[in-house]
Amino acid sequence: MVFQATTSAPVNIACIKYWGKRDTSLILPTNSSLSVTLDQDHLRSTTTSRADPSFTSDRLWLNGKEEIVKDGGRMSTCIKEMKRLRKELVEDKDPKAPQLSTFSVHIASYNNFPTAAGLASSASGFAALVSSLAALYALPCPPTTLSLIARQGSGSACRSLLGGFVAWEQGSQSNGLDSHAVQVAPESHWPTMHALICVVNDAKKGTSSTSGMQRTVETSPLLQHRIKHVVPQRMIDISKAILEKDFDSFARITMADSNQFHAVALDTSPPIFYMNDVSRAIIAVVEEYNRVAVETTGKVKAAYTFDAGPNAVIYTEEANVKEIIEMIVKFFPQQEKFKDPFGLFGAQGLGEGKLPQGFNEAVAKTWELGSVKGLIHTKIGGGPRVLDEAEALLNAEGTPKTLA
Amino acid sequence: MVFQATTSAPVNIACIKYWGKRDTSLILPTNSSLSVTLDQDHLRSTTTSRADPSFTSDRLWLNGKEEIVKDGGRMSTCIKEMKRLRKELVEDKDPKAPQLSTFSVHIASYNNFPTAAGLASSASGFAALVSSLAALYALPCPPTTLSLIARQGSGSACRSLLGGFVAWEQGSQSNGLDSHAVQVAPESHWPTMHALICVVNDAKKGTSSTSGMQRTVETSPLLQHRIKHVVPQRMIDISKAILEKDFDSFARITMADSNQFHAVALDTSPPIFYMNDVSRAIIAVVEEYNRVAVETTGKVKAAYTFDAGPNAVIYTEEANVKEIIEMIVKFFPQQEKFKDPFGLFGAQGLGEGKLPQGFNEAVAKTWELGSVKGLIHTKIGGGPRVLDEAEALLNAEGTPKTLA
Numbered sequence: 165m166v167f168q169a170t171t172s173a174p175v176n177i178a179c180i181k182y183w184g185k186r187d188t189s190l191i192l193p194t195n196s197s198l199s200v201t202l203d204q205d206h207l208r209s210t211t212t213s214r215a216d217p218s219f220t221s222d223r224l225w226l227n228g229k230e231e232i233v234k235d236g237g238r239m240s241t242c243i244k245e246m247k248r249l250r251k252e253l254v255e256d257k258d259p260k261a262p263q264l265s266t267f268s269v270h271i272a273s274y275n276n277f278p279t280a281a282g283l284a285s286s287a288s289g290f291a292a293l294v295s296s297l298a299a300l301y302a303l304p305c306p307p308t309t310l311s312l313i314a315r316q317g318s319g320s321a322c323r324s325l326l327g328g329f330v331a332w333e334q335g336s337q338s339n340g341l342d343s344h345a346v347q348v349a350p351e352s353h354w355p356t357m358h359a360l361i362c363v364v365n366d367a368k369k370g371t372s373s374t375s376g377m378q379r380t381v382e383t384s385p386l387l388q389h390r391i392k393h394v395v396p397q398r399m400i401d402i403s404k405a406i407l408e409k410d411f412d413s414f415a416r417i418t419m420a421d422s423n424q425f426h427a428v429a430l431d432t433s434p435p436i437f438y439m440n441d442v443s444r445a446i447i448a449v450v451e452e453y454n455r456v457a458v459e460t461t462g463k464v465k466a467a468y469t470f471d472a473g474p475n476a477v478i479y480t481e482e483a484n485v486k487e488i489i490e491m492i493v494k495f496f497p498q499q500e501k502f503k504d505p506f507g508l509f510g511a512q513g514l515g516e517g518k519l520p521q522g523f524n525e526a527v528a529k530t531w532e533l534g535s536v537k538g539l540i541h542t543k544i545g546g547g548p549r550v551l552d553e554a555e556a557l558l559n560a561e562g563t564p565k566t567l568a
Numbered sequence: 569m570v571f572q573a574t575t576s577a578p579v580n581i582a583c584i585k586y587w588g589k590r591d592t593s594l595i596l597p598t599n600s601s602l603s604v605t606l607d608q609d610h611l612r613s614t615t616t617s618r619a620d621p622s623f624t625s626d627r628l629w630l631n632g633k634e635e636i637v638k639d640g641g642r643m644s645t646c647i648k649e650m651k652r653l654r655k656e657l658v659e660d661k662d663p664k665a666p667q668l669s670t671f672s673v674h675i676a677s678y679n680n681f682p683t684a685a686g687l688a689s690s691a692s693g694f695a696a697l698v699s700s701l702a703a704l705y706a707l708p709c710p711p712t713t714l715s716l717i718a719r720q721g722s723g724s725a726c727r728s729l730l731g732g733f734v735a736w737e738q739g740s741q742s743n744g745l746d747s748h749a750v751q752v753a754p755e756s757h758w759p760t761m762h763a764l765i766c767v768v769n770d771a772k773k774g775t776s777s778t779s780g781m782q783r784t785v786e787t788s789p790l791l792q793h794r795i796k797h798v799v800p801q802r803m804i805d806i807s808k809a810i811l812e813k814d815f816d817s818f819a820r821i822t823m824a825d826s827n828q829f830h831a832v833a834l835d836t837s838p839p840i841f842y843m844n845d846v847s848r849a850i851i852a853v854v855e856e857y858n859r860v861a862v863e864t865t866g867k868v869k870a871a872y873t874f875d876a877g878p879n880a881v882i883y884t885e886e887a888n889v890k891e892i893i894e895m896i897v898k899f900f901p902q903q904e905k906f907k908d909p910f911g912l913f914g915a916q917g918l919g920e921g922k923l924p925q926g927f928n929e930a931v932a933k934t935w936e937l938g939s940v941k942g943l944i945h946t947k948i949g950g951g952p953r954v955l956d957e958a959e960a961l962l963n964a965e966g967t968p969k970t971l972a
Contacts, residue, residue: 386831389793416837423839427790427831433820434855435827441845451838 169299203545290317291324327546415467573703577695607949694721695728731950819871
């Protein structure tokens with residue numbers, strides 16, 4: 165008998181940013197955060213976990229390449245915690261259950277998006293790891309409980325255990341048991357929420373978020389004010405905006421929080437920069453787009469947000485996506501034809517970039533080809549999925565299948 | 569008889585930044601600030617003011633071009649206030665004094681640095697305006713009193729009324745009478761303080777500081793924390809560092825405050841960016857230079873600071889200037905030969921850019937020619953100077969002389 169499970173897990177992009185740990189070992193954050201889970205149809209990590217008495221150690225392959233599962237490391241912690249749950253919740257209660265917690269595991273994981281895309285794969289990766297082990301171990305656990313384990317792999321991974329709009333509540337306990345992800349609203353609540361990822365070319369390798377956020381905690385005089393006096397109210401306000409499907413408020417808070425996250429990074433010593441001149445130009449274009457929208461409708465229509473890198477994610481409602489893609493392509497011409505997963509542009513593809521009436525073109529220049537090296541159009545999506553046998557990434561020997 | 573005076577006034581570059589007004593009409597700031605006055609031998613505004621009963625209105629020429637002195641405008645306010653002081657302090661006390669306050673004035677002002685250099689000329693310009701009128705009117709006023717008037721022309725101009733290290737105390741009175749500049753230490757206290765201005769090429773026209781700072785006051789949640797809890801202590805700490813000639817502390821505070829000013833600009837809605845990728849690269853180079861210095865000596869040797877634009881000003885002590893210029897030129901090759909006002913490099917000019925041992929060259933690439941389009945080397949300097957007749961900028965008719 166083969167004990168094996170395969171799951172996929174989504175990427176999430178925060179609207180209220182996580183930046184700073186109060187406990188670096190348990191990965192407990194200095195503030196709550198909130199994200200949108202993106203559709204796994206477009207971006208996902210897929211993971212197969214197998215437990216077998218013949219395996220001599222826990223092993224893991226990422227995109228076909230073995231990664232060492234270092235004792236005390238983050239992968240090891242997650243695997244150990246999941247085995248503990250298997251024992252406590254299943255084997256200790258049912259003596260006939262296979263003693264999977266005593267077997268070593270082999271794990272193969274694969275991201276369907278290139279590392280070069282600059283998307284944080286650790287969130288979807290650890291969420292897929294934890295959800296595949298949960299399926300393998302048949303754990304009777306809700307996603308919120310599993311999020312406690314994923315959090316110890318990579319903080320923001322806890323938010324990828326759920327679909328829709330997800331809050332990571334910072335919690336107050338020192339053992340971290342109340343620092344978990346909860347769903348604010350499922351994807352079905354606001355299915356017209358779309359996302360356009362602008363992959364920005366960047367020569368410079370940025371500061372890693374793990375080391376960067378602790379430098380901010382140690383040196384930024386502004387961070388404490390953000391943590392204590394800004395984020396708590398924003399969590400309340402953006403949750404309300406989501407529940408009311410109030411895009412205008414959702415967008416304003418999202419943009420303000422992205423900018424404030426980069427502001428505290430800049431207030432760090434030495435300062436940390438993740439956005440570059442192309443990122444700034446995307447902001448200028450979206451701000452101008454919103455200025456025109458506010459003039460005509462009283463409300464903004466797009467929200468940019470930037471994580472620890474130069475890529476922009478633009479949230480908007482379905483009705484505006486086409487206009488926004490044309491606008492972005494006008495200022496940031498694309499090398500490759502736009503992959504149009506929703507068939508917005510039909511057979512003829514993208515036309516001449518049109519700008520809304522009253523748009524001041526002078527806010528940005530037309531950038532050289534490849535400054536934005538790719539556009540990924542996706543939308544809000546659900547939590548991890550259990551896949552069937554055919555999707556498994558391990559072969560009979562328990563090593564990664566060669567992918568076509 | 570010709571009633572005329574000519575003065576020159578210096579540029580100043582803040583270490584603790586002024587950003588935000590509590591009164592936009594009187595120009596009263598939300599926080600105190602502190603600057604270094606730069607040497608007029610290199611950068612200055614020169615102004616000639618003449619009072620004559622034949623003049624029919626107050627007129628002003630800037631770099632040979634007439635600017636309209638609009639009633640209620642900033643130039644008009646300064647001229648009016650200076651006339652009031654003339655009347656109160658001179659004419660009302662001495663009936664025999666010429667009634668200059670009743671005459672219109674003609675004023676010609678000239679900056680010896682190109683506008684394209686991107687240096688704020690309003691500070692030196694208003695300081696020269698006020699000091700030339702003070703000389704014309706023979707006002708028995710110390711610079712601190714005159715700084716109250718210059719402040720109403722352009723906030724940071726008040727700091728150009730004094731040499732050396734100058735604090736602009738925010739004050740608390742609603743009439744602004746305690747919001748003035750005071751000297752923390754004269755230039756003779758620390759004459760080895762040098763400055764290297766890196767003029768950065770920038771296509772984009774930035775947000776004006778006048779409108780930008782009020783947008784920050786209205787929308788940045790972090791600004792209030794900076795004003796109340798960060799700047800007051802920094803003013804104390806940097807004043808102490810100056811009095812003790814503790815360059816390490818002076819530099820660390822200067823860099824942190826520059827970064828925090830740009831952080832609150834970014835925390836504004838819509839966000840304000842003044843630094844670009846070249847500015848960020850200069851920061852990376854100086855931070856690496858300091859990292860190596862700290863490893864070998866325990867102290868940093870350079871401090872960058874950026875005002876409301878992409879240009880860097882690097883403060884350092886005389887002994888390190890040569891090394892820093894070579895380093896900057898290595899990463900940012902110069903189109904024009906370095907103007908070497910202190911004769912550091914002798915007849916052969918700048919050599920191959922050498923980097924200190926242990927310097928990680930990968931922190932920045934070698935930028936294309938002209939990314940930093942000019943370097944200006946100067947040092948700390950004194951307050952406004954009264955010049956003699958030969959330097960006057962007005963001809964016999966009371967209009968600007970044609971400058972060679």
